[in-house]
Amino acid sequence: MEELAHPAGWTEALGWFSLSVAFACALVILADLFLLxxxxxxxxxxxxxxxxxxxxxxxxLWLYFVHGRRTLRRAVENAACLTPTSCRTRTSSPRDGGRQRLAGTVTAVRLLARLAGGGA
Structure with missing residues (x-):
């Protein structure tokens, strides 16, 4: 029976280092979400x-701190009170919500078209 080839020591060390960094990043995010x-x-x-x-x-981790922190519950609730009139009502009409969804959809379609190489 032949012996299996073992990877070089530096590749194994690199793999363990990469796993350690990834787990540490996930733990930082979990701590920010649940402990803080x-x-x-x-x-x-x-x-x-x-x-x-x-x-x-x-x-x-970078994506969480750049994009995820913007969608925190407190940030979303505070953003609803940027103007005095929006604090009083806190709800928008169905028409406004429809316009916002349409604008978001159009923006997403344009972005995907650009990423796919479809131009403007």
Missing amino acids: GRRQHMWIMNLVYPVPALYWGPVG
Whole structure:
């Protein structure tokens, strides 16, 4: 029976280092969400940000701090009170919500078209 080839020592060390950094990044996000009480507005996002950090590592952590912190429950609630009239009503008419969804959809379609190389 032949022996299996073992990887070079530096590749194994690099792999363990990469895993350690990825787990540390996910733990930082989890600590920020649950220990510091910075939970997301939508509950599913509490899972969405830590899981990619397990394989993206520092990139996932950076994305959380750049984009995830904007959607915190407190930030969303405070953003609803930027003007005195919006604090009183706190709800928008169905028409406004429809316009906002349409604008978001159009923006997303344009972005995807640009990324796919479709031009403007």
